[in-house]
Amino acid sequence: MQADVQAAAKPRAVSASQQRAAKGFRKELKKNFDLYLYLVPGFVYFFVFCYIPMFGLLIAFKDYNIFKGVFASDWVGLQHFRDMLSLPDFYEIVRNTLMLNLLGLIVGFPAPIILAIMLNEVGSKLFKRVSQSLLYLPHFLSWIILGGIIYNILSPKYGIVNELLRSLGLGEIHFMASPFWWVVVYTLSGVWASAGWGTIIYLAAMSNIDPHLYEAAVIDGAGRWRKIIHITIPGIMSTVVILLILNVGHMVSIGFEHPFALMNPVVSDVAEVISTYTYSIGLKGGEFGLTTAIGMVQSLVNLVLILGANYAARKMGREGLW
Amino acid sequence: MTAAAHTAAGPRRKVRRSFTDISFAIFNYTLLTCFTFICLFPFLNTVANSFSSSHAIQAGEVVLWPVEFQLDAMRAVLLDKNIIRSFFVTVFVTVVGTAFNMVFTIITAYPLSRRDLKGRSYFMNYMIFTMMFSGGMIPGFLLVKALGLINTIWALIIPGLISSFNVIIMKTFFQNIPDELREAAIVDGCGNTRFLVQVVLPLSGASIATISLFYAVGHWNSYFAAVLFIDNPDLYTLQVKLRNILLLAQMDTSLEVIQQYDGGLHVIQESLKAATIVFATVPILVVYPFLQKYFVKGALLGSIKG
Numbered sequence: 157m158q159a160d161v162q163a164a165a166k167p168r169a170v171s172a173s174q175q176r177a178a179k180g181f182r183k184e185l186k187k188n189f190d191l192y193l194y195l196v197p198g199f200v201y202f203f204v205f206c207y208i209p210m211f212g213l214l215i216a217f218k219d220y221n222i223f224k225g226v227f228a229s230d231w232v233g234l235q236h237f238r239d240m241l242s243l244p245d246f247y248e249i250v251r252n253t254l255m256l257n258l259l260g261l262i263v264g265f266p267a268p269i270i271l272a273i274m275l276n277e278v279g280s281k282l283f284k285r286v287s288q289s290l291l292y293l294p295h296f297l298s299w300i301i302l303g304g305i306i307y308n309i310l311s312p313k314y315g316i317v318n319e320l321l322r323s324l325g326l327g328e329i330h331f332m333a334s335p336f337w338w339v340v341v342y343t344l345s346g347v348w349a350s351a352g353w354g355t356i357i358y359l360a361a362m363s364n365i366d367p368h369l370y371e372a373a374v375i376d377g378a379g380r381w382r383k384i385i386h387i388t389i390p391g392i393m394s395t396v397v398i399l400l401i402l403n404v405g406h407m408v409s410i411g412f413e414h415p416f417a418l419m420n421p422v423v424s425d426v427a428e429v430i431s432t433y434t435y436s437i438g439l440k441g442g443e444f445g446l447t448t449a450i451g452m453v454q455s456l457v458n459l460v461l462i463l464g465a466n467y468a469a470r471k472m473g474r475e476g477l478w
Numbered sequence: 479m480t481a482a483a484h485t486a487a488g489p490r491r492k493v494r495r496s497f498t499d500i501s502f503a504i505f506n507y508t509l510l511t512c513f514t515f516i517c518l519f520p521f522l523n524t525v526a527n528s529f530s531s532s533h534a535i536q537a538g539e540v541v542l543w544p545v546e547f548q549l550d551a552m553r554a555v556l557l558d559k560n561i562i563r564s565f566f567v568t569v570f571v572t573v574v575g576t577a578f579n580m581v582f583t584i585i586t587a588y589p590l591s592r593r594d595l596k597g598r599s600y601f602m603n604y605m606i607f608t609m610m611f612s613g614g615m616i617p618g619f620l621l622v623k624a625l626g627l628i629n630t631i632w633a634l635i636i637p638g639l640i641s642s643f644n645v646i647i648m649k650t651f652f653q654n655i656p657d658e659l660r661e662a663a664i665v666d667g668c669g670n671t672r673f674l675v676q677v678v679l680p681l682s683g684a685s686i687a688t689i690s691l692f693y694a695v696g697h698w699n700s701y702f703a704a705v706l707f708i709d710n711p712d713l714y715t716l717q718v719k720l721r722n723i724l725l726l727a728q729m730d731t732s733l734e735v736i737q738q739y740d741g742g743l744h745v746i747q748e749s750l751k752a753a754t755i756v757f758a759t760v761p762i763l764v765v766y767p768f769l770q771k772y773f774v775k776g777a778l779l780g781s782i783k784g
């Protein structure tokens with residue numbers, strides 16, 4: 157009996173609070189109507205250019221026919237994924253992507269940290285400002301330009317680097333034609349372009365370290381090295397961890413412009429990465445289904461990696477991204 | 479390094495710089511100078527090449543300064559109609575694109591900065607998710623195609639219209655404007671729009687400058703979108719044109735074959751290559767010193783909050 161009464165009373169109670177919520181929202185809408193209106197273009201934009209392409213992932217499961225469009229094309233299930241795994245190129249491009257990213261991480265991640273530590277120890281403000289400005293410069297230039305400059309200075313016949321090597325009695329090195337050297341150039345050029353800019357974040361983190369810690373260390377007789385190791389580095393650890401998470405989370409993606417600007421047919425064994433492959437086979441070659449499947453796997457792995465790395469960081473007691 | 483000069487307790491003490499400290503400082507300055515120089519050197523060499531004679535370049539004489547100074551290469555670049563057209567295409571995209579970017583970024587960021595706006599966290603999540611997962615290159619391309627934007631200049635402006643990252647930075651800037659201002663404005667009968675236009679925007683000059691610069695540099699340097707969506711040579715952007723020239727030049731130096739260059743048969747000279755690069759870089763170099771501090775400020779705020 158009791159249960160029946162309660163059951164009868166409940167639906168009315170729920171709908172009453174729902175009504176209140178709806179009325180509340182309507183009131184909010186009226187109060188800030190123009191603000192909600194301002195959000196409409198952004199909403200539409202993200203929906204059209206970000207969420208609709210997500211529906212386009214269906215192409216990974218279909219035999220896309222331009223005339224039939226996405227929804228009417230034939231369903232082929234996991235066929236593209238099977239094709240992907242049996243494609244010899246596939247392992248190559250994944251290996252290249254991972255390798256270039258890993259090398260980039262190993263060499264490129266510490267570089268801005270070390271630079272920032274060095275800059276932090278510089279006494280002269282003028283020196284600091286001038287060298288920073290010069291170090292940031294490559295970040296503002298497109299990879300087309302940077303690539304052009306790199307080919308210019310590494311040219312076997314006319315390039316200044318080989319000129320130097322020749323004058324030292326060493327032979328010339330065809331940097332951009334040798335798989336080994338190409339990878340070296342790729343990695344170092346990545347550092348060249350981003351290390352300077354990367355110092356900004358770390359220098360900001362260092363400026364947040366309590367100066368009293370340094371004072372106390374000096375009183376205890378700590379020299380520069382000690383101060384760096386025991387104060388500066390721990391002080392920026394949380395920033396380092398966050399950035400490491402972000403970088404690991406992007407292990408399987410690779411930008412298009414950096415590899416594209418540096419690659420040439422001779423080194424495609426090591427230079428072809430997921431993004432460039434998708435461009436040449438997918439867009440130019442019309443293999444929509446296959447490359448969409450690859451892209452989808454890539455996005456998913458990305459998501460898993462970034463969530464995983466964040467989880468790992470929080471497990472270790474550090475603040476993650478969220 | 480004046481850390482110990484003043485302490486709250488006790489008189490001023492002068493710390494004797496130990497030998498290790500001084501040698502560390504020397505080591506530090508030297509190394510930093512080296513790195514900065516290495517960072518700059520490729521540019522300086524390229525600039526020197528662009529004003530040197532090809533003969534001097536091939537003889538390996540050019541290091542940091544032009545040898546056998548000539549202006550022919552630069553002249554050839556400036557007189558090339560296609561290069562100049564692509565330059566103006568890029569200018570258009572940068573100016574118009576950035577204007578559009580800013581309008582839409584501001585009107586999206588402002589509502590999100592208002593803590594009293596119900597439902598803003600839903601929108602935030604909606605926006606942030608797009609930063610973590612995407613449909614990829616192919617669906618993106620097909621979408622732009624379906625919208626009929628292929629081979630139009632709008633393909634370079636609309637697909638990248640709003641960057642969620644920049645919206646977040648802008649929102650953070652807006653949030654720094656004290657609520658008291660708004661409360662005072664409300665008392666005076668000021669609505670949301672008027673407040674945005676007459677109070678918030680004027681106060682946000684620095685952040686608007688910064689975000690505009692982020693967008694502008696992005697447009698100027700963008701290559702992939704242009705190559706993806708446009709194959710009409712009249713609409714090539716500067717970067718695309720540059721790439722075409724450099725690609726031909728690459729093949730030229732490695733194969734030593736005379737290449738066809740825009741209809742005429744030329745040997746791409748080293749100095750011409752270098753001159754094209756310098757031409758594409760000069761605009762950025764010119765504005766760089768003035769705008770650099772805005773970039774740094776923006777990057778700082780973006781990194782802390784983003």
